Amino acid sequence: MTVIINPEGVADPKASPAGTRATLRRNFWRGVWRVLRRKPSRMAGVAIIAVFVLMGIVGPLLYPANLPRDDNALYAPPSLAHPLGTDFEGTDVLALIVTGARYVLLTGFATAVITVTVGTAIGLFAGFRRGRWDTLLMRITDVNLAIPGLPLLLVLSTVWKFTGPLQMGLVLGLLGWGGIARAVRSQTLSLRERGFIEAARGLGLPTTHIIGRELLPGMAPYIAMNMLIAVTGAVYAQVGLFFLGVLPFESNNWGVMLNLAVFNGGALTTPAALPYLLAPLMAILLLTLGIVLIVDAMDEIFNPRLREE
Template sequence: MSSAILETTSTAATMRRNFWRGVWRVMKRKPSRLVGAVIVLGFTFMGVFGPMFYPEVLPRDTSQLYAPMSAEHWFGTDGQGRDVLAQVITGSRYVLLSALVTAVITVVLGTAIGLFSGFKRGRWDTVLMRLTDMKLTIPGLPLLLVLSTVWSFGSALEMGLLLGLLGWGGVARAVRSQTLSLRERGFIEAARGLGLSTTHIVGKELLPSMAPYIAMNMLIAVTGAVYAQVGLFFLGVLPYEADNWGVMLNLSVFGGGALTTTAALPYMLAPLLAILLLTLGIVLVVDAMDEIFNPRLREE
């Protein structure tokens, strides 16, 4: 018994080593993928630890309103004399945390509904897909505009919760289609023939096979959540109780006239550059994940 356990443990460790070696080979094949991973890790570090390097209320200098870019202020200052780069860093926590919460809720809800619906089929499939269709027909922006009249969204968790509850429909549909394809495979038929429970088949057989697809959808959901919340704050439909990139864009354009004068231009470009870099990093990581989990691409 002990030798069998040791052999199983050794096999699992070997598989893990081979997997990570394959990941490293895929990442090295295109240096841009390594750049993407560094960008994503950099934003993660900035969101978690960045605000710790600054006071809760950023210092203001009324003698340097919309100061140009310099060694002291890399992206200049805003209309209150606050450092723009400091605002990008401190505002990243709200944006990234709410995007992460959105992605987790979107993927968990969408995956659970899609897996169960596609595997069970029949009445459950009909009910869950009609519910998903109803969800997809609800216009997100008008609903958010209505909710903003009674909900301040001062917390990143609140924003992430709402965006996640509004965004799972597409993932549910996509996962269901994948499940319908996988449920006819031989290993699923064998599991059903052995009398294994639905929970076991879905959790141990279907879910691991779809893990790469789910992981990529989660990264894509992060970018969608960033765009959604930044857009809402930029349009001014949400109160400025939270300091984030969308608020910076709103104040730079409508308060500083960044589109008509160069004084506030760095104030607008800084959050735009952050959003662009984050999107680029995620796209490059998704490209690497596609090859890591696709045997056909690895062989080419």
């Protein structure tokens, strides 16, 4: 008979494993809520990310595919009709920010998923198996780390048109997994010598079970934080490429806005164009700030010492 320990620390022979898992999940999310409420800045971070996600999901549905232009309101100052002013074509800047959020967020999410998935899989397998597999996978990782990302993207842009955010995220993700693979491998080499891993190997459990059920849960907090950080890196990378004019302007996003503001709108020399330049910069800053505040909360959520303090 399996004896389950309930949250009060009392053995409950009638409790099922499924019920215990549900209780643990509830207790975990209650702890997350307590950590978030402890500092108003963390709640602000959640609110910022929620606003951007809402913009990415609902924003393009609120505006037509081709935003209206007003030739009589070029570089109009902020007002009730145009809270962030207009651009050099008379298009509402707020509408550009809202409709451009989806591309930026989808690219960042796709990049983070690919970076974390590939890097974690390679790092876990190499660190656990060691030997020839470790040597081979780490040499591949070294090659990935040695690839100059920007020059390669410049070359790829001449032969491959990045027509969507998922394609952009795929390329950025395949170029950026090396760092997390190295870090996860180091963590795996440390954990594989622990007693519970030795016990699992002694029981003859398969490698996939040990990696997926024993090693991976212990590294989940580290992986989750790296995923959020990867989103930030992807946002900077794609915005920088669009700003440099490397990628085709086939869809509106914040990088395109920066490029047009500087090179077409004369935002660096025309004071009236300054809101058009500052709007995407502030959007990037706020998105990064929201991610940083959530990472700060995650550090306390998954760090028992910080929770005790």
